[in-house]
Amino acid sequence: MTTVLALRALGLGDALTGIPALRGLRRAHPDARLVLAAPAGVGGFLASFGIADEVLDTAGLQPLRWTGEPPDVAVNLHGRGPQSQRLLQQVRPRRTVAFACPEAGHRDGPPWPIHAHEVDRWCGLVQWAGGDCSPDDLRLPGRREESHVVLHPGAASGSRRWPVDRWAAVAAGLAGRGREVVVTGVPAEADLCARVAAAHPGVRNACGASSLAELADLVASAALVLCGDTGIAHVATAFGTPSVLLFGPVSPDHWGPRIDADRHRVLWHPHVGDPAGDPHADRTDLRLVRVQVDEVLAAAEAQLAVASVG
Template sequence: MPDLSHPAAHRPGHGDPDWAAMRRILVVRPDNVGDVLMTGPVFRALRAAAPRAALDLLASPAGAAAASLLPQVDGVVTASVSWQQLDLVPGSDPDAELVGDLAARGYDAAIVLTSFSQSPWPAAEVARRAGVPVRVGLSKEFGGGLLTHWVPSPPDEEHQVDRMLGLLAAVGVPSRGIALEVRVPDDAATPLAVVGERYAVVAPGASCPSRRWPAERFAAVVRALAGDGLTVVVSGTERESDLVHAVAGDVGVPLAGGLGLADLASLLAGAEVVVANNSGGVHLADAVGAPVVELFAGTETVDQYRPRTTRAEVLTRPVSCAPCRQLVCPFGQECLAISPDEVVAAARRLRAVHV
């Protein structure tokens, strides 16, 4: 296959940064909880390469909650960045405050992490304006000198963790493994008095309607797992309360809101099996080692996000319109045409190994 990377990428004269000498490094990933959890291997690799450096994460308000669970993260800069907003005021400088904040912190390097469909150039420009001397990122398209270390993008299908570790490897930071990990605080609440010692967790929510397996099918799974003798906890956010209670029905234990992300991690860690849509909950289950059945909509490519740290079964249907990245499916969610019996069977297979 011919090399289609831009000739300006990784241009001569720009050697690997001196990571061991750095005092402060910023990792940029202003996305959702699952995206932040997948940066764990990045921070682990950086900690080994730059042992004296403070490692900070630039996170979105939604993703910042996950940062406290990552063992190697020292600090968090929370911002609603311009390149993640749809409605910007004409003539304004929405990133001005962020630029000032980053400049005051005095970072030696910024590592811009992106999915295959995202551009690193807006973040690189913010870092340049903030005076960050080393700016690293992946890109297919031309962006001039905004990145000091511009690494050609790998194939779109590559797993997100591999994509991020490949970026680091290209600038002299070797991988320290692909496994996800989180640090669950000792004071995280696990409501064992409510759920008992043997339980499953069902998480029917997702960030958009196109990723949600139908509630009535989740409810059928809850009834089947309860029939197996498990307490079935149905978890979700406060905004998902109606969905959580509908799925729980008369046999499940609804937990909508009231649990922080650390509490949820503690809850998932003790579950015999977790059943969830493609969402942050899957990556959290992956990180704590809980067996997980994932209902994967065709909004993305499975191999980019597949759980790899824990035992998992990913259920989906191949469709010609995937990956669509639609918020609402314009068809009939053929990619999620999966029966409750299939999900229950997958959950039982995973439990047979777990118990």
């Protein structure tokens, strides 16, 4: 049996934006064993939808623990390289599909599309290699609408984290209007979530209480998702759950919802002359600071009203 190894050893949001490319690989190699090199939790979540057959537990740029015969095809969905390219070279694939990276000795590939949306970037690579995929392949099954609003205040870095007091004000505002608000986050965000949940007795704190599959189900069944530029935003996009998304250092043209524009309201306030954003910085980005509580509440109510009609 032909084996295809795809490297995308990144977090939840990155994994989800790679779904169309992975589905394109499946179509290009329908009889192959598709192995995804990714963190076990994220990879297992994708495999549960049949997007990959197996998961090779890999985090970041750690050496691949590949055993057995070299893969027939290795696909770099992780980055331009050179480090990621060299990782794949170490397993001696018969063929490599990747963007051109002369530093790693790989020239047989398209140039890196620096300004492309993340979804389009990896779709483009797979299309170049003969696969059929599009942004519509982002969709995951399982959408059903209940009444709760998911509010996810955390993000991987401070620059993408809206101030906690503002999230608390939004939670209190929605709960005060009779909305069922559920605060979510990873265990490391327990203090952040507790501060938001304390804003109103009607807010439920579900921080750290769910597995990835359970969290995804909570999002898939929500009436609305409120969050920043983080993995939960991509979960909402995949399931078609309406959302209000707060962006800061990174343009939504690169990382925002790629489908169903009517379901997702993006709040982002760049000004001419702003310095370049740093998605890994500790301090809240000034474009995110410009987003106000009243604006988020208004967007949330507008999205909820549209959803109730639709």
